[in-house]
Amino acid sequence: AQSVTQLDSQVPVFEEAPVELRCNYSSSVSVYLFWYVQYPNQGLQLLLKYLSGSTLVKGINGFEAEFNKSQTSFHLRKPSVHISDTAEYFCAVSDFRGSNYKLTFGKGTLLTVNP
């Protein structure tokens, strides 16, 4: 079964600083990777996804991620964060089991943007 590991449980940064949230996945023949964001007291929202093609994926709110097959990584980046980016970020992988795909989440990284 596929899995993802988020290397940092918490990342504090100052406003307008760059940020990188790290995610590594277990190796497989094909892999579909995603980043979701969860703002306080809300559900999850898809930030971006990698299915195939270009390894640099751009998402909403100025976030981007790079799929690196040799390092089995899918790190999320933003060049300049805002206070409003404070949220929990989940890396996720789609896994085919039996007759269904299943989305499995990493443990999450809490991004806190300080003024």
Added chain:
Amino acid sequence: DTEVTQTPKHLVMGMTNKKSLKCEQHMGHRAMYWYKQKAKKPPELMFVYSYEKLSINESVPSRFSPECPNSSLLNLHLHALQPEDSALYLCASSQLTGVRTGELFFGEGSRLTVL
């Protein structure tokens, strides 16, 4: 604004009560999901419905009983719950290929407290 609506937003129940959580979507999606999320943890898949039929049950205790009366509605019936079942319950929907593409649309969740 989320297009997946969950009610109630908050629910407090005793261990002998029977209650239900409801989820509704009008995006024409034919797959619907229940996830359970404990505090500071990632969402964990409970059930998946495809074309109103249960396709995945992640070994969830029988005190949780899902129901999909039509393509727009998903219920989770609760009976004889334990305090450890207290959590945020998230509903999501997608096109049937949604799990592979990661295009899950989440509601804001129902926060359940079992006394």
